[in-house]
Amino acid sequence: MDSDLHSNHQPRVVIIGAGFAGLGAATTLVKHGVKNLVILEALDRAGGRVWTHKPFGTAAVELGATWIHGQDDNPLYQMAKERGLLADDEFSMVTCQPVSVTPQDYFFNEQGKQLPSTQVEHVTGFFGRLMSQINQQDYKPECQSLSVGEYLDREFSLTDLSKAEGSEDIYEWCKRVECIDEACNSMYEFSLSQLGLYTALEGPFFNSLGSKGYQALLDLLIGQLPSNSLRCRKPVQCIQWEGSSSSGLKASKHPINVVCEDGEQFPTDHVIVTVSLGCLKERATTLFDPPLPKGKMEAIQRLGFGTVAKIFLEFSKPFWPDDCAGIQLVWQQGPESLKGYSDGCKQQLWRSEWFKKIGGFDCVPMHKSTLCGWITGLAAEHMETLPESEVGEVCVRLLKKFTGWPVTELQGVLRSTWYTNPYIRGSYTNVPVGVDAVKEQMALAEPLPSTYQRKSLLPLQVLFAGEATHPNFYTTTHGAYMSGVREAERLIKLYESKVNPRL
The missing domain is CATH 3.90.660.10 (Polyamine Oxidase; Chain A, domain 2)
Structure with missing residues (x-):
C-alpha cells in the first residue's frame, strides 16, 4: 500500500479502552502498517466488559459477555472457528x-x-x-x-x-x-x-469457548499488538484536542494531548475513544477539551445504558x-x-x-x-x-x-459488579421509549471535528467506537469489535487519499 501509513510521517494513534472495540481498532491499524500506537486501559486487564474468570477451578466462567451471537458475517465466530476455540458440548449452542x-x-x-x-x-x-x-x-x-x-x-x-x-x-x-x-x-x-x-445474525448462539472462555479470543487479538503498546491501569483524565485552550498543545507538533489521571501525557494525531456509554454519561462533560458538541452530548444522554x-x-x-x-x-x-x-x-x-x-x-x-x-x-x-x-x-x-x-x-x-465499576457503569446499550436510535447512534459515532467545524482543523482527531455506536449490532461483542474496525478504516482511508490532511 502506497500511503502515508508507510512513510516517515506515520500518524500517532492513541486508543482509549482495551475491550473488543479498542482491540479491533488496534489490530486493524497494525495490519495496515501503523505501529506508532498506544492503548490506554483504565482497568488492570484488557477485555472491558468481557471478563473470563476462574473462581471455581480450572474451567472459566464469564462475568461479562457470554455469547457469540450468530455465525453468518460474525468476525468473532469466524475467528473462534478458525482457531478451534468453539466448545462442542451440549451447552455450547442454542437457537437464536x-x-x-x-x-x-x-x-x-x-x-x-x-x-x-x-x-x-x-x-x-x-x-x-x-x-x-x-x-x-x-x-x-x-x-x-x-x-x-x-x-x-x-x-x-x-x-x-x-x-x-x-x-x-x-x-x-x-x-x-x-x-x-x-x-x-x-x-x-x-x-x-x-x-x-x-x-440478529443467522445461526445459533454459542455460549462456550472451552476452558479458556472469551479470554482465548482476547489473547488472539492482544498477540497481534506491537510490544508495550497496551498500557493497563492508565485511566484518562482529559482529551485535549485541537482548539483546546491548553498551552501544551500550542507547542506540540501533535494536535491532541491525552492526559492520564496519573499525570502522564500522550501527544497524538488521532485518538479513538472506545469507553462505555455508561462511562461517557458520567464523564463526558469533563473528559473533552473543548467540550463535545451539543448533538453528541444529547445522544449520550438520550440513549439508555442498562445493567x-x-x-x-x-x-x-x-x-x-x-x-x-x-x-x-x-x-x-x-x-x-x-x-x-x-x-x-x-x-x-x-x-x-x-x-x-x-x-x-x-x-x-x-x-x-x-x-x-x-x-x-x-x-x-x-x-x-x-x-x-x-x-x-x-x-x-x-x-x-x-x-x-x-x-x-x-x-x-x-x-458481577459492572454498574459499580467507575470506568464502565453498566453493561450495554438500550433504547428508551421516544428515542430515535439511529439518529443518536450516528451522532455518537460522528468523529471530531464535525463536518461543520473549521476546514483548517486536522480531520478525524477524535473518533468514537463501542457497541453503543453500532446501529445494528449494539449490545454485542461483534458489534463492539466491528465498530473499532470501522474507525480504524476511517483513518486508513484518510491516509490512503495521499492528501496531506494538514493542508
Whole structure:
C-alpha cells in the first residue's frame, strides 16, 4: 500500500479502552502498517466488559459477555472457528430465540409447585413468536409509540392463554428474562419502534469457548499488538484536542494531548475513544477539551445504558436432577406484571425485593456444581451494593422456597459488579421509549471535528467506537469489535487519499 501509513510521517494513534472495540481498532491499524500506537486501559486487564474468570477451578466462567451471537458475517465466530476455540458440548449452542426454553428447564412458582411443561411451552412459544414479529416490525402503525411491555400485554390479553390460570405469571417471567437481552430496567421502558433496528445474525448462539472462555479470543487479538503498546491501569483524565485552550498543545507538533489521571501525557494525531456509554454519561462533560458538541452530548444522554448482572453459586454437590438445565422462578405478581411494575416504581420495591428480578438459575457449562442467576436493571444495581454473602443467602432461600429440594451447602458466591465499576457503569446499550436510535447512534459515532467545524482543523482527531455506536449490532461483542474496525478504516482511508490532511 502506497500511503502515508508507510512513510516517515506515520500518524500517532492513541486508543482509549482495551475491550473488543479498542482491540479491533488496534489490530486493524497494525495490519495496515501503523505501529506508532498506544492503548490506554483504565482497568488492570484488557477485555472491558468481557471478563473470563476462574473462581471455581480450572474451567472459566464469564462475568461479562457470554455469547457469540450468530455465525453468518460474525468476525468473532469466524475467528473462534478458525482457531478451534468453539466448545462442542451440549451447552455450547442454542437457537437464536428471544426467550430460549428447553424441556430441561424446570419452572416453579413461589408456592413450591413445579409448573406443567406443556403450559410453559405454550406461553413461552407465544412470547417467542411475538418477539420475532416485533423484531421484524410486524405490528400496526398505531402501536409505534408504545413500549415493548405495553405491546406485549396488549397482544397477550387478546389470546385464550391469558385466561388460563398461571399463564399470566409465566408471561411475566418471559418479560423479565427478555430484560436480560435488552439490558433494560423494564420492558415498559424499552421502545417498541426501535427494537426492530437491531439485526440478529443467522445461526445459533454459542455460549462456550472451552476452558479458556472469551479470554482465548482476547489473547488472539492482544498477540497481534506491537510490544508495550497496551498500557493497563492508565485511566484518562482529559482529551485535549485541537482548539483546546491548553498551552501544551500550542507547542506540540501533535494536535491532541491525552492526559492520564496519573499525570502522564500522550501527544497524538488521532485518538479513538472506545469507553462505555455508561462511562461517557458520567464523564463526558469533563473528559473533552473543548467540550463535545451539543448533538453528541444529547445522544449520550438520550440513549439508555442498562445493567445486567450475574450471580454464580457454587455448591458442595448438585442438588438438581441430572437432566435439569435451569431452575426458573415464576412469581404470582412479578416486577414485569403491569401492576408489579407500577408498584415497584412508586414504592421502590427494587431495593427491598430486588431478588424478584432474578429470572432463575441456570446450570453452568463445565461446572457441574454451579448455578448462575441473572438479574437486570435497578435491582441489579442495588444487588451490587450488598455483601456477596448476603446475596448468596438470599439466593439459597429462593431455591429452597421455590423447589422444596434439599439444597446442598453453598461453598462460594461470585457476582458481577459492572454498574459499580467507575470506568464502565453498566453493561450495554438500550433504547428508551421516544428515542430515535439511529439518529443518536450516528451522532455518537460522528468523529471530531464535525463536518461543520473549521476546514483548517486536522480531520478525524477524535473518533468514537463501542457497541453503543453500532446501529445494528449494539449490545454485542461483534458489534463492539466491528465498530473499532470501522474507525480504524476511517483513518486508513484518510491516509490512503495521499492528501496531506494538514493542508
